[in-house]
Amino acid sequence: xxxxxxxxxxxxxxxxxxxxxxxxxxxxxxxxxxxxxxxxxxxxxxxxxxxxxxxxxxxxxxxxxxxxxxxxxxxxxxxxxxxxxxxxxxxxxxxxxxxxxxxxxxxxxxxxxxxxxxxxxxxxxxxxxxxxxxxxxxxxxxxxxxxxxxxxxxxxxxxxxxxxxxxxxxxxxxxxxxxxxxxxxxxxxxxxxxxxxxxxxxxxxxxxxxxxxxxxxxxxxxxxxxxxxxxxxxxxxxxxxxxxxxxxxxxxxxxxxxxxxxxxxxxxxxxxxxxxxxxxxxxxxxx
Numbered sequence: 001x002x003x004x005x006x007x008x009x010x011x012x013x014x015x016x017x018x019x020x021x022x023x024x025x026x027x028x029x030x031x032x033x034x035x036x037x038x039x040x041x042x043x044x045x046x047x048x049x050x051x052x053x054x055x056x057x058x059x060x061x062x063x064x065x066x067x068x069x070x071x072x073x074x075x076x077x078x079x080x081x082x083x084x085x086x087x088x089x090x091x092x093x094x095x096x097x098x099x100x101x102x103x104x105x106x107x108x109x110x111x112x113x114x115x116x117x118x119x120x121x122x123x124x125x126x127x128x129x130x131x132x133x134x135x136x137x138x139x140x141x142x143x144x145x146x147x148x149x150x151x152x153x154x155x156x157x158x159x160x161x162x163x164x165x166x167x168x169x170x171x172x173x174x175x176x177x178x179x180x181x182x183x184x185x186x187x188x189x190x191x192x193x194x195x196x197x198x199x200x201x202x203x204x205x206x207x208x209x210x211x212x213x214x215x216x217x218x219x220x221x222x223x224x225x226x227x228x229x230x231x232x233x234x235x236x237x238x239x240x241x242x243x244x245x246x247x248x249x250x251x252x253x254x255x256x257x258x259x260x261x262x263x264x265x266x267x268x269x270x271x272x273x274x275x276x277x278x279x280x281x282x283x284x285x286x287x
């Protein structure tokens with residue numbers, strides 16, 4: 001294994017409460033990791049307390065939730081992919097009270113497809129991908145709009161399409177200074193792209209940084225030095241800003257990940273049957 005000093009198992013598959021699939025979010029004040037579970041009868045949002053490795057349920061039925069992010073007020077912004085009867089939407093969950101608020105569920109009156117991943121910019125705006133995986137996987141109706149990347153401004157309530165040229169937009173991550181948005185296209189071909197963020201509201205200058213393996217890249221993360229972390233069939237690849245391969249964290253089955261821990265150098269990786277921590281030589285781009 002390269003790209004990490006050590007790799008240790010935090011939670012194993014033989015414990016039911018460790019079916020961590022997507023949306024890992026580290027909350028420093030709690031030293032805890034939130035995640036969404038593998039889609040079976042339902043998807044839950046769970047919390048892993050890192051001090052004692054105990055797992056608790058935050059929301060038992062989270063409407064096929066997938067990606068998550070933390071907003072400036074410590075609430076979870078959740079991609080709810082929806083079902084055949086429940087609409088897809090972006091919600092905001094207060095982990096303390098369990099209160100759920102719907103932020104977005106339609107664009108110009110047209111229902112969302114199945115929101116996949118989300119990032120919250122420092123200005124509070126919410127950027128998310130909305131591919132049609134839900135329909136392709138049989139739990140959402142036929143899509144009525146394209147597979148887009150959106151920007152939502154909670155202050156104004158404005159929702160705008162910032163990208164409509166990708167096949168299946170998936171993972172998202174901003175560069176440390178938020179001047180670049182990295183997007184994983186999990187369609188055909190499977191590739192990692194970079195877009196310049198102009199005036200904080202629009203994307204320009206799309207360019208391909210790397211071509212990946214089938215079903216990847218999914219998870220994306222960026223460290224404080226601007227290196228890009230992307231899932232691939234063998235685990236996690238570490239790439240330069242130009243897309244050059246710098247190293248790999250070997251962990252087949254890795255789905256998504258986030259930096260955290262007391263000093264920010266742990267890369268918490270969800271892998272459907274477990275949560276792993278790769279202790280790296282880098283720190284996450286966000287505090």
